[in-house]
Amino acid sequence: MADNDPRFNELKQKYASVLRTIEQTGVRLQNLHVENNKLFIRGEAPSQQVKNQIWDQIKLVDPGFSDLTADITVDPNAAQQQAAVPQAQTYTVQAGDSLSKIAKHFYNDANAYMDIFNANRDKLSDPNKISPGQELVIPSR
Numbered sequence: 001m002a003d004n005d006p007r008f009n010e011l012k013q014k015y016a017s018v019l020r021t022i023e024q025t026g027v028r029l030q031n032l033h034v035e036n037n038k039l040f041i042r043g044e045a046p047s048q049q050v051k052n053q054i055w056d057q058i059k060l061v062d063p064g065f066s067d068l069t070a071d072i073t074v075d076p077n078a079a080q081q082q083a084a085v086p087q088a089q090t091y092t093v094q095a096g097d098s099l100s101k102i103a104k105h106f107y108n109d110a111n112a113y114m115d116i117f118n119a120n121r122d123k124l125s126d127p128n129k130i131s132p133g134q135e136l137v138i139p140s141r
Helices: 004-014 016-024 048-061 076-084 099-107 110-119
Strands: 028-035 038-045 068-074 089-092 135-138
Touching: 004 016, 004 028, 004 038, 016 028, 016 038, 016 048, 038 048, 048 068, 099 110, 099 135, 110 135
Parallel strands: 038 068
Antiparallel strands: 028 038, 089 135
């Protein structure tokens, strides 16, 4: 599995906008891993419209989705559950901010900074390096 780690990270970066769309639209992610040297995504969308939105984003990243297998189904019950689940929000980094400070503000837990870092790996390469003006996704917990 360690051999797949660099490939997994490479593919997660490539499809970061797809993963962000999945998170923001309330798709229930069931699997995310590398299988047969492709990123494998399985999830349940709350509607056909959301499923189409995910596929539109996939096609923007790679029209042939040659290194991706996506199994997105529609679960009409997910729409009701989605309404009860808080969605991710965004935050603009201010001067003097750190991920720990932002985590303390949103989660009341400074140690949750890695949740924010992991949700923003497409923008951040180091949890200790953020800049004022950056727009960060704050995942719901």
